Amino acid sequence: MRYRRAGLAKAVACTAVVALAASACGSGGSTTTSDGKTVLTVATFNEFGYEELFKEYEAANTNIKIEQRKTGQGAPHHQNLFTKLAAGSGLADVEAIEEGYLAQVMSKSSQFEDLKEIGPSDVREDRWLQWKVDAVTTKDGKLIGYGTDIGPLAMCYRKDLLEAANMPSDAEGVKALFESWDTYFAAGDQYVKATGKAWFDSASQVFNPMHNQEKVGYFDQDDKLAIESNNDKKIFEQVSAAVQGGQSAKLVAWSDEWKRGFKESAFATKVCPSWMLGGIRDNSGPDHKGKWAVSATFPGGGGNWGGSYLSVPKQGKNKAEAAKLAAWLTAPEQQIKAFTAKGTFPSQTQALISPELLNQTDEYFGGEKVGLLFAEQANKVPAAQYKGPEDGTIQETVLSPALQAVEQGTAPADAWNTVLEGAKKAAK
Known part of the structure; x- marks a missing residue:
């Protein structure tokens, strides 16, 4: 889903997976x-907004008890998924898949159920945006x-910080600021010169959406x-130049320092998938309510960053019921x-x-009609x-660390050479 973030855990031993995924290395526990x-x-991983929905489903289906295995980040969740696929046991009845790992999952599609076959008969493909379906069809x-969610891109910004820098902060005024990446x-x-403070949170959080606007990813x-x-390479150089100009707060996304930031x-702006x-x-907390705004104007016109799916592994013991739950959750x-929850x-x-x-409006963002936007x-x-x-893998273990290295003073040309080496190694 969203949340492309800290580096992929390297542990593959069952004991390490237990620590990361908070789940046992056996058959998945009792089925009743x-x-x-x-x-x-x-x-699942990060925030899917399903906690209250699980309660609602259990209330309507009194024969069902739902147990959630929730991992803090996407990387360990998917490491756990691939490890247990290889082991042949231990997966949940319903496994979330983030779009950044979808290609790896599709290469193992024989280990997942065809939801056209075992899912409820009234679930049709036109429930979803066509490109969302195409991506998960073999x-x-x-x-x-x-399909669960998607991550359409907008730009969030602190109105008060832009005003303090004598820059426009209203919806019309910021259009010129966010028209293109240039x-x-x-x-x-301009902001750094006026304030001496950072413009955005981290290099990788800007590089990723720029990269996602390309027709293909790293392959x-x-x-x-x-x-x-x-x-x-052009995108890497452009982001690196901004870093060298003082625009990055150099905060590793999802870290405690980033949260405190x-x-x-x-920082004054934040690339803002939904x-x-x-x-x-x-x-940000209640003290900053009303200070943040969200703009539909996004550099390069728009794009998608994130989104997930719910799958039913063939390992499961209750596959028809699992498909029924997954279908209900994605209605x-x-x-x-x-969306209202998270x-x-x-x-x-x-x-x-x-x-x-x-x-739907969001009072935290000044009453903006975020649903429409x-x-x-x-x-x-x-x-x-x-x-x-x-x-x-390349995004989380190659590009993000290289951009962090630039933020810590590594020459962009040297960091890019490291990117090429790491990408070639990962692609073997």
Whole structure:
């Protein structure tokens, strides 16, 4: 889903996976409770907004008990997923898949159920945006995941900090600042000069959405490494120049320092996929309510960063019930509730035209109609970016560390050479 973040854990031993995923290395535990209820385990990461929905489902399905395995970040969750796929046991009945790891999952699609076969008969593919379905459909037509959220891109910014720098802060005024990446970084130079403070939180949090606007990720559609043939070097150099100009607060995303940075007003702007609203709200705290705003104007026109799926591994003991739960969770009504809870924006077509979604406002962001804003941003995404088998690995273990190295003083040219070496190694 969203949340592309700290580095991928290297541990593959079962004991390490237990520590990361808080789950046992066996068959997944008992499938029934002492009073005869069917236990369904659901493995997610970060925030899906499902906690209250689980209670609602259990109330309507009194024969079901849901146990959630929730991992703090996406990397350890997926390491656990791939380790247990290889082991042949231990996975949850429903496993969440983040789009950055989808290519790796698709290469193992034979180990997941075809939801067209075992899912409820009334779940049709037109429930979702077409590109969302296409990304999780195998070449022979099997559907191995139900879409949850997407991450349409907007830009969040601190109105008060821009005003203190004598820069425009109203919705119309910031359009010129955020029109393109050139204007965004030029505005950053202006802000740094006026205040001596950082413009954005971290280099990787800016590089990633710029990269996601490309047609393909780190691999082309033949699964050949594309990092030397696409625009990634240009993007890397552009972000690195901004770092050297003082625009980065040099905060590692999702770290304690990064979270404190919101409260301490350490930066003025934040690339803002829909799921970031909750993070800004939670980390900034009540003292900054009304100071943050969100703009539909996004450099490069828009894009998608994040989004996930719910899958049913063949390892499960209650696959039909698992598919039924996954289908219910990914229905438009439930995904709108998840968006209300945690900002995970729906990928369902009916949700995107629902007045319940479009009329949603967020008082923390000055009463902005965030449902309408992100629905419009979602419709600017023409297709899902093609991602190769090690896309997520390269992003989290190669690019992000290299950009952090630039923030700590490494020459951009040297860091880029490290990127090339790491990407080639990961692609083997």
